[in-house]
Amino acid sequence: MPKQMHWRSVASISLQIAALGVLAFAFFMRAPQVSGLSMEPHVMSGEYVLINTVAYRIGHPARGDIVAFRHERSAPSVYLKRVVGLPGDKVSIVRGTVFVNGVRVSEPYVRFFDRRSFPAVVVPAG
Numbered sequence: 001m002p003k004q005m006h007w008r009s010v011a012s013i014s015l016q017i018a019a020l021g022v023l024a025f026a027f028f029m030r031a032p033q034v035s036g037l038s039m040e041p042h043v044m045s046g047e048y049v050l051i052n053t054v055a056y057r058i059g060h061p062a063r064g065d066i067v068a069f070r071h072e073r074s075a076p077s078v079y080l081k082r083v084v085g086l087p088g089d090k091v092s093i094v095r096g097t098v099f100v101n102g103v104r105v106s107e108p109y110v111r112f113f114d115r116r117s118f119p120a121v122v123v124p125a126g
Helices: 003-028
Strands: 067-068 079-082 090-094 097-100 120-121
Touching: none
Parallel strands: none
Antiparallel strands: 067 079, 090 097, 090 120
Protein backbone atom coordinates (compact mmCIF):
# COMPACT_ATOMS: atom_id res chain seq x y z
CA MET A 1 0.00 0.00 0.00
CA PRO A 2 1.49 3.43 -0.91
CA LYS A 3 2.35 5.70 2.02
CA GLN A 4 -0.15 8.39 0.99
CA MET A 5 -2.99 5.84 0.81
CA HIS A 6 -2.04 4.49 4.25
CA TRP A 7 -2.28 7.95 5.87
CA ARG A 8 -5.63 8.61 4.19
CA SER A 9 -6.96 5.36 5.66
CA VAL A 10 -5.63 6.26 9.11
CA ALA A 11 -7.13 9.76 8.86
CA SER A 12 -10.48 8.37 7.69
CA ILE A 13 -10.68 5.83 10.50
CA SER A 14 -9.64 8.45 13.06
CA LEU A 15 -12.33 10.83 11.82
CA GLN A 16 -14.96 8.08 12.01
CA ILE A 17 -13.96 7.19 15.57
CA ALA A 18 -14.09 10.87 16.58
CA ALA A 19 -17.54 11.25 15.02
CA LEU A 20 -18.81 8.17 16.89
CA GLY A 21 -17.39 9.61 20.12
CA VAL A 22 -19.19 12.92 19.59
CA LEU A 23 -22.46 11.11 18.83
CA ALA A 24 -22.11 8.86 21.88
CA PHE A 25 -21.44 11.89 24.08
CA ALA A 26 -24.43 13.75 22.64
CA PHE A 27 -26.83 10.85 23.27
CA PHE A 28 -25.47 9.30 26.48
CA MET A 29 -23.74 12.08 28.42
CA ARG A 30 -24.52 15.52 29.81
CA ALA A 31 -22.12 18.07 31.28
CA PRO A 32 -23.99 20.57 33.48
CA GLN A 33 -22.25 23.17 35.62
CA VAL A 34 -22.58 22.70 39.38
CA SER A 35 -24.29 25.48 41.30
CA GLY A 36 -24.44 25.06 45.05
CA LEU A 37 -22.44 23.89 48.03
CA SER A 38 -24.16 20.67 49.13
CA MET A 39 -21.62 18.32 47.50
CA GLU A 40 -18.45 20.15 48.57
CA PRO A 41 -15.59 19.33 48.95
CA HIS A 42 -15.97 16.53 46.37
CA VAL A 43 -17.87 18.52 43.76
CA MET A 44 -17.30 22.28 43.88
CA SER A 45 -19.69 25.00 42.77
CA GLY A 46 -18.75 26.18 39.27
CA GLU A 47 -17.27 22.84 38.18
CA TYR A 48 -18.68 20.85 35.28
CA VAL A 49 -19.59 17.21 35.82
CA LEU A 50 -20.11 14.43 33.29
CA ILE A 51 -23.39 12.60 33.73
CA ASN A 52 -24.00 9.19 32.17
CA THR A 53 -27.67 9.34 31.20
CA VAL A 54 -28.13 5.59 30.66
CA ALA A 55 -26.32 4.05 33.64
CA TYR A 56 -29.43 3.42 35.73
CA ARG A 57 -31.50 2.22 32.81
CA ILE A 58 -29.33 -0.89 32.79
CA GLY A 59 -28.34 -1.01 36.47
CA HIS A 60 -29.30 0.29 39.91
CA PRO A 61 -27.79 2.93 42.20
CA ALA A 62 -25.51 1.71 44.97
CA ARG A 63 -24.72 3.32 48.32
CA GLY A 64 -22.14 6.04 47.82
CA ASP A 65 -23.04 6.73 44.18
CA ILE A 66 -23.57 10.33 43.17
CA VAL A 67 -26.79 10.59 41.20
CA ALA A 68 -28.20 13.39 39.06
CA PHE A 69 -31.91 14.07 38.81
CA ARG A 70 -34.47 16.74 38.03
CA HIS A 71 -37.14 17.61 40.56
CA GLU A 72 -40.61 18.07 39.09
CA ARG A 73 -40.95 21.54 40.66
CA SER A 74 -37.68 22.83 39.22
CA ALA A 75 -37.46 20.97 35.91
CA PRO A 76 -34.53 22.79 34.29
CA SER A 77 -32.29 22.35 37.35
CA VAL A 78 -30.21 19.20 37.77
CA TYR A 79 -29.55 18.09 41.34
CA LEU A 80 -26.51 16.07 42.41
CA LYS A 81 -26.86 13.99 45.57
CA ARG A 82 -25.13 10.98 47.08
CA VAL A 83 -27.07 7.75 47.64
CA VAL A 84 -27.20 6.96 51.37
CA GLY A 85 -30.08 4.50 51.53
CA LEU A 86 -31.51 1.91 49.17
CA PRO A 87 -35.15 0.78 48.80
CA GLY A 88 -36.38 -0.59 52.12
CA ASP A 89 -33.62 1.07 54.19
CA LYS A 90 -34.63 3.16 57.20
CA VAL A 91 -32.69 6.46 57.17
CA SER A 92 -32.65 8.97 60.03
CA ILE A 93 -30.58 11.93 61.19
CA VAL A 94 -29.97 12.35 64.92
CA ARG A 95 -28.28 15.61 65.96
CA GLY A 96 -26.52 15.80 62.61
CA THR A 97 -25.43 12.15 62.46
CA VAL A 98 -26.81 9.99 59.63
CA PHE A 99 -28.06 6.49 60.46
CA VAL A 100 -29.10 3.77 57.99
CA ASN A 101 -31.02 0.86 59.50
CA GLY A 102 -29.89 2.01 62.95
CA VAL A 103 -26.17 1.99 62.04
CA ARG A 104 -24.20 5.24 61.99
CA VAL A 105 -22.92 6.17 58.52
CA SER A 106 -19.23 6.92 58.90
CA GLU A 107 -18.17 7.54 55.33
CA PRO A 108 -15.48 10.13 54.58
CA TYR A 109 -17.87 12.11 52.38
CA VAL A 110 -20.40 12.71 55.17
CA ARG A 111 -20.16 16.34 56.26
CA PHE A 112 -23.44 17.24 57.85
CA PHE A 113 -22.95 20.42 59.88
CA ASP A 114 -26.63 20.91 60.61
CA ARG A 115 -27.15 19.57 64.15
CA ARG A 116 -30.90 19.06 63.80
CA SER A 117 -32.63 15.70 63.95
CA PHE A 118 -35.01 14.26 61.37
CA PRO A 119 -37.33 11.31 61.95
CA ALA A 120 -36.64 8.00 60.25
CA VAL A 121 -38.03 7.42 56.78
CA VAL A 122 -38.10 4.21 54.79
CA VAL A 123 -36.61 4.67 51.32
CA PRO A 124 -39.31 3.80 48.77
CA ALA A 125 -38.68 1.65 45.72
CA GLY A 126 -38.01 3.49 42.48
